[in-house]
Amino acid sequence: IAGITQAPTSQILAAGRRMTLRCTQDMRHNAMYWYRQDLGLGLRLIHYSNTAGTTGKGEVPDGYSVSRANTDDFPLTLASAVPSQTSVYFCASSDEQGYGYTFGSGTRLTVV
Amino acid sequence: GNSVTQMEGPVTLSEEAFLTINCTYTATGYPSLFWYVQYPGEGLQLLLKATKADDKGSNKGFEATYRKETTSFHLEKGSVQVSDSAVYFCALIDNYGQNFVFGPGTRLSVLP
Numbered sequence: 001i002a003g004i005t006q007a008p009t010s011q012i013l014a015a016g017r018r019m020t021l022r023c024t025q026d027m028r029h030n031a032m033y034w035y036r037q038d039l040g041l042g043l044r045l046i047h048y049s050n051t052a053g054t055t056g057k058g059e060v061p062d063g064y065s066v067s068r069a070n071t072d073d074f075p076l077t078l079a080s081a082v083p084s085q086t087s088v089y090f091c092a093s094s095d096e097q098g099y100g101y102t103f104g105s106g107t108r109l110t111v112v
Numbered sequence: 113g114n115s116v117t118q119m120e121g122p123v124t125l126s127e128e129a130f131l132t133i134n135c136t137y138t139a140t141g142y143p144s145l146f147w148y149v150q151y152p153g154e155g156l157q158l159l160l161k162a163t164k165a166d167d168k169g170s171n172k173g174f175e176a177t178y179r180k181e182t183t184s185f186h187l188e189k190g191s192v193q194v195s196d197s198a199v200y201f202c203a204l205i206d207n208y209g210q211n212f213v214f215g216p217g218t219r220l221s222v223l224p
Contacts, residue, residue: 004155033212042201042216043156090155094212101146101205101212103155 003027004104006091012110013081021076021107023091029102031094032074033058034066036087037106043090049074081111114139116215118202124221125192133187133218135176135202143204145169145178145185150199150217159187159200192222 007022025032030051035043035058045058049068063085065077074093078085091104119134137143144163148156160169165180174189185202202215 035214040216043214045212092156101158103148103157105155 004091004093004102006089006104006107008107009105010108010110012112013078015082015111016080019078019081019109021078021089021091021109023074023076023104024072025074025091025093025102026072027093027102028071029093029095030071032068033092033094034064034074034076035090035092036060036085037090038087046076046089081109083111085109086111114143114204114206114213116202116204116213118200118215118218120216120218121199122219122221124223127194127222127224128191129222131187131189131192131196131220133200133202133220135185135187135215137183137185137202137204139183139204139206139213141206142180143206145176146203146205147174147176147185147187148201148203148214150201152198156201192220194222194224196220197222 004025013019033048034046037043044060046064047058047066049055052068052071055066089107094101115138117136146161147159149159150156160171162169162178168177176185176187199217199219201217205212
């Protein structure tokens, strides 16, 4: 089934630990994105990648890093988690025109 | 920069009531406009879109018209159902296909 797969579905993480959220798409979309969703703030862009080998910073990039070694995978890494990173994280991908925007089902992360 | 403003929720309606969720935007150029829906525990799904002024997007009984003169894209449905209970996000993407911007979301609860 074409779409985006995120893992894990949920995670409780101790502050200071390193964590990588995984995202894989099988639609051959060039562009991929990571958002966090917080109550009252909607979705905020963390990082994006317009094509394999390139990445860029979004609205709230601090404390996060990404890589885009190939078209399908776009992992998000928290090098040293803090409680303010407790959120629901959504990965998305789109075609060049931005119209085929597809979201994953999200990862609920709690940092304690 | 680009921005999207939505009416604050939550919105609570009885089944078969008329729904309007207001959305206004600020953007340079000629953005494309979208409504996304997020059902409980799921990711975002595209509900409808409009790519130019006066276009009307429609899907599942929902409609929204791109009004450039009022910079609005209000979501309407003539008769809501309990199954429409979800969070609705208005969003835009600029005419370069970059910088996807979401509103904060409006939670709709439909009571039987």
